[in-house]
Amino acid sequence: MSEVLKNEVRGIMYEIGSEFNFEKASRRQDLVALLSETAQNNDRYAEFLRCGRDAIGFVADDIIAKNKDEIRVLMPALACDSMVRPFEVRGIKVEYYKLSPELTVDEGYLTEKINNIAGEKITPVVLIMNFFGSAGIANVSKAIKDACRGAIIIEDVTHILLEPEKYIVKDILADYHVGSIRKWLGVPDGAVAISSTEFVMGALTGETDFTGLRTEALIEKSEYLDNGDQELKAHFRKLLSDAEDSLSDGLDPYHMSDVSAEYLSDLNIENIKNRRRANYKNLYRLLKEAPLFDKAYRLLPEIPANNDEYEYTPFMLPIVLDIDFMKRSAITDEGKNITRDGFERRLAKRGVYAPVLWPISKEAADTCANSGSFSDNMLAFWIDQRYSRFDMERVAEILRDELSRL
Structure with missing residues (x-):
């Protein structure tokens, strides 16, 4: 029986046709202007870069230019290479700090690291992050400044990007905010860097291979979605990889392209927020109600909600697999030898792409077992504005079905 017929038996209908639904009109907005104006209204300065690692590199250059003393970066152990390399390529030493199983900061461990670095007459630069919008960092900045008033705080806001009025105003102790825009929308490039003081240096301008290759790839993906040409799929995936x-690991930060700026100037941001929140809520509920949950x-804990509206617009919805349980309960030879990456491939064969966020270094994993376990066992589901409730139901159904087939 097809998935469609199975859903009909369960009373889940994917409706095509019938009466139109009424959608509330909402004002289209300029995302670049929203971020810029929110920064300006809070005495901050915003610059728009090509990608997240360029934004981090741009901030690193600003810190170096404004500080004569040696600096050392403290990074959450769950940090991908693109967050670490912009510091390393500038000769800045990076150390890691611990996170809890829920990805909140181990404040005691972090403040001890800060005190040790400050005791060496080195300025601590601490990168913090509210992972997936559920790992609150409300008190972390204060703890950092209490430990060392001269510490420099960078908050990576990639996972909570669409609520600048919250993270900029809430975390007034942060010296910088950085966030990737291209992770949220179908644009060739885009990231933001925000500072509490005016940036000393400017970014490079001009066309780059990164933007050109990604522009071509995104156009080809649109064509693939229309015609299903597998050769086209292979080609645009290679273009994305080449991009x-x-x-250059953020060593030469470039400004965001005019193509992306123009696209971002006319967005239905409220619709994007509402769709993501609805998808997240539906998928979270379905995954939590599934027989093999826990x-x-x-x-992770559900994003905190206030009056039924999530505090932050969701970025993705991660799960952490228990591979040992899956192997113990498996009834097939393949199931008894299943791996996280193998299970990811099984989902992908059925059209559910759940990327790994993120592979981390051995040093980071050795520092924090929780981060190492998360990196080795997690998958993240897309819940963005491209999809609907029916897509979330399909994701949950395929996950349940593949677990039952092991």
Whole structure:
């Protein structure tokens, strides 16, 4: 029986046709202007870069220019290479700090690290992050400044990007905010860097291979979605890979392209927020109600809600697999040898792409077992504005079905 017929038996209908639904009109907005004006209204300065690692590199250059003393970066152990390399390529030493199983900061461990660095007459630069909008960092900045008043705080806001009025105003102790825009929308490039003082240096301008390759790839993906040409799919995926390879680890930060700025100038931001929140809520509920929840996988705490509206617009919805349980309960030879990456491939064969965020270094994993476990066992589901409730139901159904087939 097809998935469509199975859903009909369960009373879940994917409706095509019938009466139109009424959608409330909402004002289209300029995302660049929103971020810029929010920064300006809070005495901050915003610059728009090509990608997240360029934004981090741009901030690193600003810190170096404004500080004569040696600096050392403290990074959460769950940090991808693109967050670490912009500091390393500038000769800045990076150390890691611990996170809890829910990805909140181990404040005691962090403040001890800060005190040790400050005791060496080195300025601590601390990068903090509210992972997936559920790992609150409301008190972390104060703890950092209490430990060392001269510490420099960078908050990576990639996972909570669409609420600048919250993170800029809330975390007034942060010296910088950085965030990737291109992770949220179908644009060739885009990231933001925000500072509490005016940036000393400017970014490079001009066309780059990164933007050109990604522009071509995104156009080809649109064509693929229309015609399903597998050769086209292989080609645009290679273009995307080549684009990432063209980056210089944030060593030469470039401004965001005019193409992306123009696209971002006319967005239905409220619709994007509402769709993401609805998808997240539906998928979270479905995953939590599934028979193997808290056995084959666990969820992070749900994003805090206020009056039924999530505090932050969701970025993705991660799960953490229990591979040992999956192997123990498996009834097939393949199931008894399943790996996280193998299970990811099984989902992908059925059209559910759940990327790994993120592979981390051995040093980071050795520092924090929780981060190492998360990196080794997690998958993240897309819940963005491209999708609907029916897509979330399909994701949950395929996950349940694949777990039952092991």
